[in-house]
Amino acid sequence: MKIHDISMLLNSDVAEWPGDTPFQFQLNWTKQQSGSVNVGQITTSTHIGTHIDAPFHFNEQGKKVHELPLENYIVDAIVIDVSGQDVISRESLKEVLTGKAKAVLFRTNAWNKRVIFPDEIPVFEVGVVEWMVERGIVLLGVDLPSVDAITSKDLPMHHALGTAGRYILEGLVLDEIKEGTYQLIALPLKIEGADGSPVRAVLVEQVHF
Ligand SMILES: Nc1ccccc1C(=O)C[C@H](N)C(=O)O
Numbered sequence: 001m002k003i004h005d006i007s008m009l010l011n012s013d014v015a016e017w018p019g020d021t022p023f024q025f026q027l028n029w030t031k032q033q034s035g036s037v038n039v040g041q042i043t044t045s046t047h048i049g050t051h052i053d054a055p056f057h058f059n060e061q062g063k064k065v066h067e068l069p070l071e072n073y074i075v076d077a078i079v080i081d082v083s084g085q086d087v088i089s090r091e092s093l094k095e096v097l098t099g100k101a102k103a104v105l106f107r108t109n110a111w112n113k114r115v116i117f118p119d120e121i122p123v124f125e126v127g128v129v130e131w132m133v134e135r136g137i138v139l140l141g142v143d144l145p146s147v148d149a150i151t152s153k154d155l156p157m158h159h160a161l162g163t164a165g166r167y168i169l170e171g172l173v174l175d176e177i178k179e180g181t182y183q184l185i186a187l188p189l190k191i192e193g194a195d196g197s198p199v200r201a202v203l204v205e206q207v208h209f
């Protein structure tokens with residue numbers, strides 16, 4: 001079994017969404033002060049680094065993080081390379097064999113410096129959601145800070161996914177990952193009422209003897 005870590009490193013250099021809370025970890029109570037242990041504190045947006053969006057992020061009636069079905073986040077996944085494409089269309093995906101994959105992870109390779117927030121990112125045609133539904137794919141993952149354009153306010157892809165009962169994983173690190181099938185594990189924290197949560201995302205590669 002080989003485990004690929006596809007999560008962003010969290011520290012104060014990681015680029016937050018413009019205007020959102022920067023990530024910070026600090027030792028709040030040192031071993032010297034407490035007499036026994038080091039104790040840290042984190043300050044973060046729920047949309048930092050590699051994270052999931054709960055439907056409540058963009059829909060008042062949507063599910064919150066503690067209500068999300070965990071089956072979505074331990075799944076067979078396919079990684080598809082779409083690098084160089086500004087628009088990822090349904091048409092361009094029609095020949096792709098997704099087999100029993102329940103998650104699709106798109107490798108755009110368009111966000112290389114994670115300390116800088118990108119101005120522009122590749123976008124998805126909403127038809128990609130229908131393509132997912134036809135194939136029984138429940139989760140869309142991207143190596144980008146959003147599944148919609150950065151400046152979008154109406155968030156067509158977020159809403160199309162939410163309406164179709166599909167789920168969102170953002171900020172993956174897929175630079176080193178080859179196209180193919182893996183097991184994805186990316187569990188959100190059990191934060192009551194939350195709109196999103198950082199995850200530790202990994203791809204497990206089955207090694208055959
Ligand atoms: N953190 C934010 C603060 C303000 C406005 C948008 C965001 C987002 O996170 C949007 C992005 N599409 C996301 O779901 O991660």
Ligand SMILES: [Zn+2]
Nearest residue numbers: 047053170196
């Ligand atoms: Zn998000």
Ligand SMILES: [Zn+2]
Nearest residue numbers: 053146147170
């Ligand atoms: Zn999002």
